[in-house]
Amino acid sequence: DAGSLRTGLSCSTSLNRGTTVTYLRKFAGRHGPSGTGNQMEHQTLLIGLSQIGMIFAGLISVFIIFAAKDSAFAPHEKMHIQGLVLSCVALLIASLAPFAFFVYGLEEQLIWRSAAGFSLMCCGVLSFYGLTPYFSLSPEERKLNGYFHAFTVFGMVAVITVLYVLAIVGRAPSANYVMGTLLIVPIGMSSFGTFAYKRFIVAKE
Secondary structure, three states, X not given: OHHHHHHHHHHHHHHHHHHHHHXXXXXXXXXXXXXXXXXXXXXXXXXXXXXXXXXXXXXXXXXXXXXXXXXXXXXXXXXHHHHHHHHXXXXXXXXXXXXXXXXXXXXXXXXXXXXXXXXXXXXXXXXXXXXXXXXXXXXXXXXXXXXXXXXXXHHHHHHHHHHHHHHHOOOOHHHHHHHHHHOHHHHHHHHHXXXXXXXXXXXXX
């Protein structure tokens, strides 16, 4: 039943999250360039962000199951769901990318610059895929989508792009990279909050 399914998904998400954290800590402790103490800067924060991405992923599956019981999803609701899914993927990619470059023994600055370039490319593709449908919405559907939500998403994407570019060119690469990655979280939260508000509060009025 729904309760068992929710419990199973919750346990599975918790187990996967704990396993991933343990693995990443062991991974970062065994690999990396010499002279760095086998520790990467902002390691704990990046692991925490990857956990948030996995929590969002588990939340999506549970939430959609209950939301789909009422009626089919409207175009603007599909955009919210798509935004939440893509933000999860982007967050996981951006939070784990530095670990992938760390294992090759690159210099610290090069790790962040390489991760920024890779994440910018991946997030750019995801943003194009996620934002393009917005321009095909009718004025009424854009209103239902939420102007504040649209402003938040487009604004965050622009700021993240600038921060990643600054990291690529070597301007405080670690700080700009981590800040850009942190700003992916509000995109997912805005998608989820707007969807829940429109679906369960506005629709019931």
